[in-house]
Amino acid sequence: MGGQVAMDGTSRTAAGITGRTRVYGIVADPIYHVKAPEVMGALFARHGIDGVLVPLHVPPDGLPALMDGLRHLRNFGGFIATVPHKTAMTGLCDAITREAEQIGAVNCVRREADGRMVGTMLDGVGFVEALRASGVEPRGRSAALAGAGGAASAIAFALAEAGVARLTILNRTADKARALAERLRAAYPDLTVAAEGAQADHDLLVNGTSLGMRAGDAAPFDLAALHAGQFVAEAIMDPETTPLLAAASAAGCRVQKGLPMLECQIALMARHMGALSGALPDAG
Numbered sequence: 001m002g003g004q005v006a007m008d009g010t011s012r013t014a015a016g017i018t019g020r021t022r023v024y025g026i027v028a029d030p031i032y033h034v035k036a037p038e039v040m041g042a043l044f045a046r047h048g049i050d051g052v053l054v055p056l057h058v059p060p061d062g063l064p065a066l067m068d069g070l071r072h073l074r075n076f077g078g079f080i081a082t083v084p085h086k087t088a089m090t091g092l093c094d095a096i097t098r099e100a101e102q103i104g105a106v107n108c109v110r111r112e113a114d115g116r117m118v119g120t121m122l123d124g125v126g127f128v129e130a131l132r133a134s135g136v137e138p139r140g141r142s143a144a145l146a147g148a149g150g151a152a153s154a155i156a157f158a159l160a161e162a163g164v165a166r167l168t169i170l171n172r173t174a175d176k177a178r179a180l181a182e183r184l185r186a187a188y189p190d191l192t193v194a195a196e197g198a199q200a201d202h203d204l205l206v207n208g209t210s211l212g213m214r215a216g217d218a219a220p221f222d223l224a225a226l227h228a229g230q231f232v233a234e235a236i237m238d239p240e241t242t243p244l245l246a247a248a249s250a251a252g253c254r255v256q257k258g259l260p261m262l263e264c265q266i267a268l269m270a271r272h273m274g275a276l277s278g279a280l281p282d283a284g
Contacts, residue, residue: 001141007119018051020051021024023054023075023076023077024049024054025056026079026082027056029059029083029084029085035259036053036262043267049270049276051077051275063089071117073111077188078110079109079273081109083151083210084210085125087105089106095119097118099124100119103124103150104150104183105123106119106121106122106150107123108121108122110273112249122268122269123158123265125159126266127206128155131233134231138159139163139164141204142165142204143166143167143168144167144199144202146208146220147169148207152208155208156184159206161187161194165191166194168196168199169194177195181195191276200227203229204231204233205231205233206233206235207235207236209235212236212242212243212244219244219247224242226248230251230253230254232254233255233256234256237258238258242258245250245257
């Protein structure tokens with residue numbers, strides 16, 4: 001197989017991988033929808049990083065064995081965790097940051113040189129920065145959030161930190177929505193937060209669930225109640241245009257697709273995993 005010569009004079013494969021290449025991963029179940037390998041690969045190329053991020057399809061019951069194995073993989077730098085593993089990952093890491101502990105979920109894990117796994121949660125900051133890049137400042141807005149799982153919880157805390165005036169959490173399991181609302185009230189006493197309510201009187205709607213990823217999924221919001229003047233944002237990346245976004249566009253709403261959330265946090269993920277300089281705060 002033909003190769004090419006790297007800057008250090010070694011022979012590289014067509015994929016640019018050598019024995020010196022540092023390996024990273026993204027862990028999900030299913031895995032087909034993930035966009036991180038392309039986005040992280042582009043970041044590595046821009047910064048001249050000899051690394052590769054590969055998809056790892058692991059079911060929930062395989063996570064403990066995966067973590068045990070990766071602790072022994074010395075050229076492994078860390079991984080991104082996505083659906084449905086973000087909540088379970090908090091109990092599998094050796095340490096987690098304050099943000100991950102507060103939110104109750106992990107979406108990025110660094111492998112230390114001694115094999116320890118350190119998790120953090122970056123979905124929320126990525127989502128808020130994507131909003132701002134779209135020209136939407138969260139401060140003072142009234143937001144309705146679908147979901148109370150790992151990604152939704154991260155988005156909820158980030159919206160609270162960004163200064164939304166009111167936040168309504170809508171979730172199929174009401175107890176989980178109430179539990180998230182209580183955590184938010186404790187951390188942000190001035191925030192008006194509810195675990196139920198109507199979506200129509202909110203100007204920002206956010207889908208923090210996986211609903212819309214598969215054909216036949218229920219809608220995360222009442223599609224008939226969407227109206228012009230609302231901004232509708234997705235966390236789902238595949239399909240690029242979910243039924244929610246299609247309905248929102250038809251109703252005259254401004255929309256934001258899911259990929260910008262990943263694009264706005266990918267450098268933070270690379271820093272946490274040690275691929276870029278400027279490390280994030282370590283876990284206590």
